[in-house]
Amino acid sequence: MxxxxxxxxxxxxxxxxxxxxxxxxxxxxxxxxxxxxxxxxxxxxxxxxxxxxxxxxxxxxxxxxxxxxMPVTSPRALLPHPDAKAVVWQGDITTLRVDAIVNAANSDMLGCFRRNHPCIDNAIHNRAGPRLRAHLRPLMAAQGHPEPTGSARLTPGFMLPSGHILHTVGPIVQRLIDGCPPEAQARQLAGCYESCLDLAWASGLRSVAFCCISTGVFGYPQEAAAHVALSTVRRWLAVPAHAEAVDYVVFNVFLDRDRDIYRRLLPEYFPEGAGPPPRALCA
Known part of the structure; x- marks a missing residue:
């Protein structure tokens, strides 16, 4: 530089x-x-x-x-075997070379405006560059309302190694019932994963890297969120047309606790053979 x-x-x-x-x-x-x-x-x-x-x-x-x-990671080389559809990877999502990374955005869809805020929205906008916000601003003005929770929007990746960004708005959890978010928010979180995969499929994108949507400042318990993520992606990929269209999904984690949760749960949801998924923590 x-x-x-x-x-x-x-x-x-x-x-x-x-x-x-x-x-x-x-x-x-x-x-x-x-x-x-x-x-x-x-x-x-x-x-x-x-x-x-x-x-x-x-x-x-x-x-x-x-x-x-900067060092760039191509997740295909990390897959445990050639037919694997999912892998867990710990690191900076902005260094992944995939067709699309997923941004846990806020409903304004314009990025984080707080200097040095440690959210993924800030990290992705900083690495993609100011053209990303300039691209989104007229789209959101034309829409005329905040992005609904559980929806997804596709943009170019601009200066990222990934070709595209899938922006999705996860639920904000303010109360727990017996340690679990309300069922409506579990459905919204599942909708984030489904919306991103549907949009990737419709756009011809064959590899997607998900962050841990709605955890952290949005308050969704980490293990419960992992169950929603893994079960939703597994169910989506069970459709033959989907499995043919998408080569693999990366579950990107940053914190050690998320890494441990996903590494423990991934083989249960994505075994080499078929089998029923485990019962989710908040089912």
Missing amino acids: AAADIRETLLELAVWMGMDRGQVAEFVRQAPPDEARAALKDLLTPLVRDPPERVLQLMDRVLGAELQA
Whole structure:
């Protein structure tokens, strides 16, 4: 990644935002490349309007250089055997080379506007670049209402190694009944997985990487969410036309606890032979 590209992009963006050119130029001149890159991300994340095309082009150069330099994982090589339809992988979903990764989005569908917020929505928008928000903004304005829970929307991946992004809005769990979310929210979560797979199928996408939708700040218990994810994907792939159209699904996890849950449950839902699925924790 060329430090000059970062400095030029930061200066162009800051001046467009109305900052003092002289002060910004002095900061750009003195700041180490990592500090300048962090400042660039901090300016882009909360933007409520899209930067001009010149800034977008400069960001393409910055992100393109970062993409060339970062390690990328092709999950097909991780499958336990050639006929396997599912695999668990722990790591940064923005480094996966698949046809589509799944973003656990909010209902505004414009990404996270909070600087350094550790949500996957923020991570995906930061890596894909500002063209993603610029692409979504007119679509959501034309729609005229927030994205419904359980639905999915497809966009290009822009500067990600994945070709596309499937954005879905998971349920927000505010109360548990005997340790489980209400049944309506379990159906909504299942709908997220079904909607993403249906849209991938309709769009000719053959590999999909799911994040742990609705866990974390959305409050869905991790193990209960894993049962919903695995059972829904297994049921969807049981349709012969679906199994022929989709090569494999990645269950991407970031936390060690999610890794342990998925590694324990995956063989029960995706055994090499056929068999009834296990009873879900919240059934």
